[in-house]
Amino acid sequence: MLFSNPFALKKLGILGMNKRNIHYIGAQNNRKYYPFVDNKLKTKVIAQSAGIAVPKLLATVERQSQLRNLKDILVGLDKFVVKPAQGSGGKGILVITQREGDIFIKPSGQRLELKDVHRDISNILSGLYSLGGKPDVAMIEKLVEFDPIFDRYSYEGVPDIRVIIYKGYPAMAMLRCSTKESDGKANLHQGAVGVGINMASGKALFAVQHGDPVTKH
Structure with a gap:
């Protein structure tokens, strides 16, 4: 396993999980609301009430x-x-x-x-x-069925695009593509491929699987 100098990562503008959790998620969200997002069923009810598909x-x-x-x-x-x-x-x-x-x-x-x-x-x-x-x-x-335009990007499953919003502004985005290993699920922990997206152009920047860079999917 390779380890990087945290100061070098900070200089590159890479946000670590600890800082993300403490300074962004923890500092910007009241803990009393956590149960609503830690439970997909409760989250679904809230999303539906807000008119979100x-x-x-x-x-x-x-x-x-x-x-x-x-x-x-x-x-x-x-x-x-x-x-x-x-x-x-x-x-x-x-x-x-x-x-x-x-x-x-x-x-x-x-x-x-x-x-x-x-x-x-x-x-x-x-x-x-x-x-x-x-x-x-x-x-x-x-079951969500996706448009054929995504056929070349995802294997045996629905890909998804995740956009992180910070204080009302889109901060970063990624595409998650299912693989044979992930068994049709676009979940990185299960072996899906995560693709970083350039927010300005919409083009792919790089991709990882199990934390390792990949160039083919």
Whole structure:
């Protein structure tokens, strides 16, 4: 593992995580609001009330006892995403792009049975993927399907563009592209590629995967 001199990084204008957390996130946000953004379900409700477009919430599973009716909950759902409300690092997210009866197909083509979906949701409820291991809620959302223009940028999944806003001004942006390793999820912790975007031109500057520079995707 390579380490860089923090003073050299500062001179280059690179913002470290500690300074980001203390001087920007911590200093600019009241802690009483943290629970609203640490919980995707609460965040979704707030976003919807503000008129912000978000993936449609199809169902929620809050208790293990509800899993007895999982087959009924999934009736008519051919394309969907299961995710923990308080998950982190992309863990516990299950993407289903096709369905053949009681067989659920992932972007990679892997075929799952109902018991596999049941196990994933049960793990979510038990807190396996949540912050601090707390009991969680499973969200079932409508699958977002992207425009073909992104076909060359992302593999087996939806890419996303993230823009960081600071005090009302766009400060930085990145594109996250799913890969075979990330299993169709645009999450860097799961192996997706992160691409820095020039805010003025919209052009890509550089890309990383697992913290290492990459030139091909």
